Every structure is written in structure tokens, then in C-alpha cells.
Amino acid sequence: MKKLSAGIVAVLITGLLVMASAAGARAVADTGVTIKGPDGDFHGKVLSEKSRCVGDRKVIVYKQKGKSQDPSVDRKIGSDISEKDGDHGVWDIGNSGFKKGKFYAKAKRSTGCAAGYSKTLKL
Numbered sequence: 660m661k662k663l664s665a666g667i668v669a670v671l672i673t674g675l676l677v678m679a680s681a682a683g684a685r686a687v688a689d690t691g692v693t694i695k696g697p698d699g700d701f702h703g704k705v706l707s708e709k710s711r712c713v714g715d716r717k718v719i720v721y722k723q724k725g726k727s728q729d730p731s732v733d734r735k736i737g738s739d740i741s742e743k744d745g746d747h748g749v750w751d752i753g754n755s756g757f758k759k760g761k762f763y764a765k766a767k768r769s770t771g772c773a774a775g776y777s778k779t780l781k782l
Contacts, residue, residue, distance in 0.1 A: 688712045690775030694720070694764040696782060699755045703777060705741045705748035705766050712772035714743030718750040723761035723779055730765055741766070758782060 691706035701720045705713045718741055721733040736755045741748030750764075761779050768774040 687771060687773045690716075690766050690773050692718065692764045692766045692775045692777040694762065694777040694780050696755075696762055696780055699758045700751075700753065701737065701755055701762065701764070702749070702751035703764055705750065705775070707772060707775075709772065710743070710746065712769070713746070713748035714741055716741040716748060716750075716769060716772070717767045718752075719765050719767070720752050720755065721763055721765065722757060723763060728763050728765075728776060728779060733763075736762070 688707050688709035690712055691704075693703040693706070694701060695703055703718075705716050705718065707713050717738060719730070719738045720736050721728070721730055722736050723729075723733050725732070736757055737752030739750040739752050741750040759782055761781050763779045764777040766775040
């Protein structure tokens with residue numbers, strides 16, 4: 660039986676680590692978020708195929724400034740922690756006072772759960 664050189668062993672180990680890392684990245688569950696906002700009372704749902712990803716998620720509501728969602732520049736107007744309700748999570752920031760504009764919600768990434776964004780709500 661042939662001995663493998665240290666360089667070949669290192670390459671093989673690196674390859675295995677890359678494959679394991681890629682497999683772990685795929686294990687993150689998708690997250691969906693909905694938003695409604697009659698009279699500035701923003702609320703919605705957190706959705707995921709993994710039940711552990713719907714409750715205890717921080718949801719932030721933003722007022723969109725430009726043509727597309729960008730949490731780094733958009734104004735944060737409120738947040739809540741979702742509560743599990745059956746197969747989804749529910750969140751509600753209460754009355755924000757904002758009644759006109761474009762708004763969206765973001766569920767922050769958590770362990771094993773991807774971040775999720777709602778569609779933009781135009782009021």
C-alpha cells in the first residue's frame with residue numbers, strides 16, 4: 660500500500676472540510692415574513708418549514724427610503740419578538756404613528772434559521 664504525502668493528505672482534509680461546511684450552510688431553514696399595517700399598526704407572521712424558526716425571532720419594521728429594501732439606510736420604526744402560534748409565528752409592533760410610505764419587516768437570522776424579509780407594503 661502506498662503512503663500519501665503530507666501535501667496530499669492536507670488537500671484531502673481541506674476538501675472534506677469544505678464539503679462539510681457547504682452541507683452545514685444548506686441546513687439553514689428559509690424564513691418568510693408577512694406585514695400588514697392598517698393605520699400604522701404593523702403586524703404579521705413569521706413562516707418557516709422548521710417550527711423552531713417561527714417563534715422567538717426578532718422582527719424589525721423599516722420605513723423604506725429608496726426604490727429597494729436596504730436596512731443599512733432605511734429607518735427602523737419598531738420591533739417585536741415573534742410568538743409561536745401553531746405552525747407560524749406572530750408579531751405586532753403596535754401603532755407606530757406612520758401611516759404613509761413604504762414599509763417592510765425583517766426577521767433577523769437566528770441559529771439554523773435564515774433571515775427573512777416581507778414584501779414592501781405601500782400605504
